[in-house]
Amino acid sequence: MALDDNKRQYLSRLEGKTYFILGDEACAYGALFAGLDFFAGYPITPASEIAELIASELPKAGGISIQMEDELASMAAIVGASWTGARTMTATSGPGFSLMQENIGYAIMTESPCVVVDVQRSGPSTGQATKPAQGDVLQARWGTHGDHNIIALAPNSVQECFDLVLECFDLADIYRTPVILLMDGEVGHIRESVVMPQVSSIEHASRKIAARSAEVFGGEELVPGMIHYGQGQNVHVTGSTHLANGMRDVTTPHVHDVLIKRIYDKIDKNREKIVRVETDLDDKKKARVGVISYGASARPARGAVRAARAKGKSVDFLRLVTIWPFARTQVADFAKDLDIILVPEMNLGQLSREVERFVSGEVVSVPRIGGIPHTVDEIYDAVMEVVR
Amino acid sequence: MIIRFAGFGGQGIVVASYIVVKSAVYDGKRAIQNQAYGSESRGGESRGDVVIADEEIYELEPTSYDVLVALTQPAYETFIPLLKPGGTLILDKDLVVADKKLEPKRIKRHALAATDIAFKKFGRKIVANMIILGYMNALLHPVSQESLERAISETVPKGTEKMNLDAMHEGMRLAGEAK
Numbered sequence: 001m002a003l004d005d006n007k008r009q010y011l012s013r014l015e016g017k018t019y020f021i022l023g024d025e026a027c028a029y030g031a032l033f034a035g036l037d038f039f040a041g042y043p044i045t046p047a048s049e050i051a052e053l054i055a056s057e058l059p060k061a062g063g064i065s066i067q068m069e070d071e072l073a074s075m076a077a078i079v080g081a082s083w084t085g086a087r088t089m090t091a092t093s094g095p096g097f098s099l100m101q102e103n104i105g106y107a108i109m110t111e112s113p114c115v116v117v118d119v120q121r122s123g124p125s126t127g128q129a130t131k132p133a134q135g136d137v138l139q140a141r142w143g144t145h146g147d148h149n150i151i152a153l154a155p156n157s158v159q160e161c162f163d164l165v166l167e168c169f170d171l172a173d174i175y176r177t178p179v180i181l182l183m184d185g186e187v188g189h190i191r192e193s194v195v196m197p198q199v200s201s202i203e204h205a206s207r208k209i210a211a212r213s214a215e216v217f218g219g220e221e222l223v224p225g226m227i228h229y230g231q232g233q234n235v236h237v238t239g240s241t242h243l244a245n246g247m248r249d250v251t252t253p254h255v256h257d258v259l260i261k262r263i264y265d266k267i268d269k270n271r272e273k274i275v276r277v278e279t280d281l282d283d284k285k286k287a288r289v290g291v292i293s294y295g296a297s298a299r300p301a302r303g304a305v306r307a308a309r310a311k312g313k314s315v316d317f318l319r320l321v322t323i324w325p326f327a328r329t330q331v332a333d334f335a336k337d338l339d340i341i342l343v344p345e346m347n348l349g350q351l352s353r354e355v356e357r358f359v360s361g362e363v364v365s366v367p368r369i370g371g372i373p374h375t376v377d378e379i380y381d382a383v384m385e386v387v388r
Numbered sequence: 389m390i391i392r393f394a395g396f397g398g399q400g401i402v403v404a405s406y407i408v409v410k411s412a413v414y415d416g417k418r419a420i421q422n423q424a425y426g427s428e429s430r431g432g433e434s435r436g437d438v439v440i441a442d443e444e445i446y447e448l449e450p451t452s453y454d455v456l457v458a459l460t461q462p463a464y465e466t467f468i469p470l471l472k473p474g475g476t477l478i479l480d481k482d483l484v485v486a487d488k489k490l491e492p493k494r495i496k497r498h499a500l501a502a503t504d505i506a507f508k509k510f511g512r513k514i515v516a517n518m519i520i521l522g523y524m525n526a527l528l529h530p531v532s533q534e535s536l537e538r539a540i541s542e543t544v545p546k547g548t549e550k551m552n553l554d555a556m557h558e559g560m561r562l563a564g565e566a567k
Contacts (some may be wrong), residue, residue: 020421037557300448
């Protein structure tokens with residue numbers, strides 16, 4: 001989507017500059033560079049700084065920011081606004097993310113592009129409200145009911161909070177689906193340097209617009225075009241099973257089958273295009289041990305891999321930038337010669353189970369809960385225990 | 389270099405850590421600032437961590453430090469065991485009673501009456517954090533003086549720049565005396 005003059009003018013004051021800011025703030029700025037038009041949210045630690053910055057800055061760029069009565073309404077508002085052609089976003093943490101699940105399902109079923117930021121904190125429930133965790137990895141995948149696919153990305157630095165939110169908006173528009181930026185309270189609440197890009201260097205993806213409203217929910221393509229309200233065409237948008245023209249048909253098995261398989265397949269069949277990982281392989285020796293991590297955990301994990309190599313041990317490293325859809329091909333390829341794969345994450349082993357499904361070697365979960373991230377030393381110790 | 393500032397909400401702990409790390413970024417270093425606060429953010433525990441390095445930073449929440457600035461007794465007692473042997477401890481001597489039994493080996497202890505001087509000399513207890521910043525930078529040079537002054541001027545509320553810079557210079561003077 002092209003940026004309008006208001007946004008360009010606003011961003012011209014920021015472009016090219018280096019800021020020393022929180023991950024949350026970087027996420028908010030990233031959304032502004034993505035051309036965010038509409039934000040609706042409800043404050044919650046450790047995500048409040050996103051809403052705070054957007055509330056003060058988005059109106060200057062000609063957009064609208066609303067504090068809603070709760071997270072259910074926030075999610076509903078960004079779905080509605082998306083159908084006017086707006087790029088929309090909300091931001092929350094675990095408890096709010098739970099409340100959003102119903103309307104995330106609605107966004108999936110109605111194929112409404114939007115971005116949901118979850119800055120994960122220690123739960124369940126109010127848990128350790130101000131402390132970081134990565135406990136929503138599977139909630140992001142399966143939090144809403146029914147068969148569906150989801151896209152979720154996990155930043156591991158403040159710069160990446162900025163970069164990945166831009167990517168989330170593009171993925172949302174390309175695949176006409178809600179996209180989740182799965183931050184964690186650690187990466188959201190550290191301050192690091194962020195370089196703001198030149199506005200002209202950013203290519204924003206565009207939504208496909210349907211020629212006829214009769215094919216807004218079907219037709220030949222896996223991702224059909226949308227129509228935008230207020231531009232002369234009408235279409236019925238419903239969370240119930242519907243035909244290509246949007247009208248309800250909740251009784252014909254074939255209609256449901258076609259709709260849900262297409263919504264599932266548009267992400268599943270584009271898995272290789274969507275998924276991004278980063279590898280750091282030992283180029284000197286053939287490693288038998290590997291470490292897979294993501295988000296804030298990937299920082300001490302990489303530090304531990306580097307420390308082990310400094311001691312002459314051969315260890316490979318893979319970081320998942322895309323959490324969902326799962327990088328099954330990349331993980332299987334990474335692990336094909338490995339005997340043992342360690343998976344440090346700030347939960348009791350949510351993604352390690354997914355890793356297990358696609359590798360033949362032994363998978364060792366390196367969990368960390370309690371509101372503090374892993375130290376380099378504890379992952380290093382776990383590596384040294386299994387490496388020869 | 390890893391520095392932990394610890395005290396309670398309202399002492400300018402997080403601001404002090406923010407200023408140091410911002411100065412480090414101006415110096416062209418890699419730097420991370422991290423902070424912790426309770427759900428009750430006023431009056432409760434407050435700490436700000438600073439990591440300054442030439443290379444990529446892997447440890448997001450350090451578990452030991454080269455420098456500990458302790459401005460309350462609980463902060464001192466909680467964090468002093470995690471100061472690295474040979475590290476530097478800076479404390480406010482009116483707010484913290486040091487206990488050698490708790491302290492790691494060979495640490496260098498600096499006790500100054502930062503809060504008292506801040507009140508008597510500047511009429512504002514809050515600038516104790518600037519006195520400590522000046523003291524620490526004169527002693528250990530984690531950041532350049534130029535960057536420190538720039539970061540202070542940019543960070544403190546408008547109209548208070550001079551008072552804050554004066555307080556920082558007072559800290560430098562005290563460090564000179566201590567040497």
